[in-house]
Amino acid sequence: MLRVIDVKKYFPVGTRIFGKSRHYLKAVDSISFNAFQGDSIGIVGESGSGKTTLARVILRLIEPTSGEVYFNNINILKLGRREIWKLRPKMQMVFQDPMASLNPRKKIKQILSQVFEIHTNLTRQEILERVIELLEKVGLTPPELFLDRYPHELSGGQRQRICIARAIALNPELLIADEPVSALDVSVRGQIVNLLLDIYEQYRITYIVISHDIALIKNICKNALVMYLGKMVERGEIEKIINEPLHPYTQLLISTIPIPDPEIARKRKRVSVIGDIPSLLNPPRGCYFHPRCPYSMDKCRLEYPPLVEVDDRLVSCYLYS
Numbered sequence: 001m002l003r004v005i006d007v008k009k010y011f012p013v014g015t016r017i018f019g020k021s022r023h024y025l026k027a028v029d030s031i032s033f034n035a036f037q038g039d040s041i042g043i044v045g046e047s048g049s050g051k052t053t054l055a056r057v058i059l060r061l062i063e064p065t066s067g068e069v070y071f072n073n074i075n076i077l078k079l080g081r082r083e084i085w086k087l088r089p090k091m092q093m094v095f096q097d098p099m100a101s102l103n104p105r106k107k108i109k110q111i112l113s114q115v116f117e118i119h120t121n122l123t124r125q126e127i128l129e130r131v132i133e134l135l136e137k138v139g140l141t142p143p144e145l146f147l148d149r150y151p152h153e154l155s156g157g158q159r160q161r162i163c164i165a166r167a168i169a170l171n172p173e174l175l176i177a178d179e180p181v182s183a184l185d186v187s188v189r190g191q192i193v194n195l196l197l198d199i200y201e202q203y204r205i206t207y208i209v210i211s212h213d214i215a216l217i218k219n220i221c222k223n224a225l226v227m228y229l230g231k232m233v234e235r236g237e238i239e240k241i242i243n244e245p246l247h248p249y250t251q252l253l254i255s256t257i258p259i260p261d262p263e264i265a266r267k268r269k270r271v272s273v274i275g276d277i278p279s280l281l282n283p284p285r286g287c288y289f290h291p292r293c294p295y296s297m298d299k300c301r302l303e304y305p306p307l308v309e310v311d312d313r314l315v316s317c318y319l320y321s
Contacts, residue, residue: 001206002035002058002174007067009053013281025280027053028064029230037173040200040207042217042238044253045227046277051210052096054227055176058208059091060084071174089119089170096179098159102151108135108162109147115169134165138195157188161195168199175199176208181216193219215257218242226250229280229288231304236313246315248273248293287318295319 008031010024028050035041043051057064060076069076071091076084095101102111112131116122122130135143138161151159160180167175180196181189197220200207209220217224217238224241226234226249234247245251252271273292278284284291290300300318307314308321 001037001039001072003068003070004031004033004054004058005068005070007031007054007057007069008065009050009057009062010065023281026230026283027280028057031067031225031227031230031232033225033232033235035174035206035208037206038204039223040209040221042214042221042224043208043210043227044212044214044217044224046212048229048277048280049227050230051212051227052178055093055178055208055210059093059176061093090172091174092167092170092172092176094160094163094167094175094177094180097183098156098163099151099183101163102159104151107148107150108154111151111162112166112169115166119170130169134169137168137199138162138165139191140165155188156184157191160184160188160192164192164195164199168203168205171203173206174208175205176210178210179212180209182211182213189216196220214242214253226253229278229283231288232307232314232316233289234313234315236311240311240313244311246310246313246320247289247317248295248319249289287316 007028009028010026013025014023031054033041043054045051053062056062058069060069064077071087076087079087109131112134113127116127116130131147132143135141135146140146140158140161151162154162177196181192184192193216199205207221209217211217214224221238223236224238225232226241226247228249234241234245234250241250242254245254248271252273255270271294273294275292278288278291286301286303287305290296293300297318305316305318305321307316310320
């Protein structure tokens with residue numbers, strides 16, 4: 001259903017000479033993957049790894065520097081404004097900050113009704129019925145209590161439920177959730193995760209979930225794509241990645257997952273890294289992770305390692321090539 005082919009997004013930075021920038025920040029650098037109907041894919045990585053930029057390119061909220069994105073065999077990067085507008089109901093996104101993505105001047109009833117007013121020909125009464133139905137689906141009951149409230153009158157978890165309700169209003173085929181629980185209290189996160197799982201089971205929407213928390217991805221997704229400084233370093237089934245991570249950076253992410261049992265936590269092998277994350281404006285030569293990697297070799301400093309298939313996974317590391 002979704003094919004992302006060699007997508008790149010470079011942002012110009014610094015002084016321009018004759019209309020061209022001297023430097024570019026390579027937020028997304030040569031990312032490729034496929035998603036089938038009903039897939040659930042997690043994009044994992046530290047802050048600044050390019051996860052959100054990749055999601056925005058997939059939905060064409062921003063234009064890529066190069067590459068192709070096919071949705072149901074349609075290259076969306078070649079569509080005009082009118083054609084992409086018709087495709088919007090099938091591709092939706094839940095943004096990271098629910099407060100920033102909701103209009104503070106509109107009531108919840110107006111926010112959810114606007115979706116149907118723009119994309120359907122339903123009557124006012126039919127729209128109201130659909131809005132009430134949506135509120136019930138996302139667990140905001142009784143719905144009459146929320147129709148005339150403004151976003152600031154809701155809790156963080158309730159606002160996120162409104163964002164999810166708006167995203168699923170038109171039965172999309174693809175739903176991208178950008179850090180869906182990062183802005184919420186721990187007590188509310190489990191409820192939102194369960195809501196996303198319920199929606200997946202009910203509608204079989206293709207999910208792409210973005211998070212720096214690989215434990216969250218494990219609970220929601222079947223497959224995972226690990227990014228570091230705009231590059232894909234590992235991709236495969238989430239269970240295999242969790243149980244036996246191949247890339248040293250993935251091993252680092254796994255080692256940071258909290259374990260409630262102190263005995264098991266003490267026995268767990270931890271990956272020790274040195275130094276800080278390099279700047280994307282001046283990335284190191286060769287493998288971007290080699291300045292922090294405990295297994296770094298001479299060739300890691302010369303050329304970026306290609307993606308190779310190991311144990312039904314793709315990994316970019318010279319330890320396996």
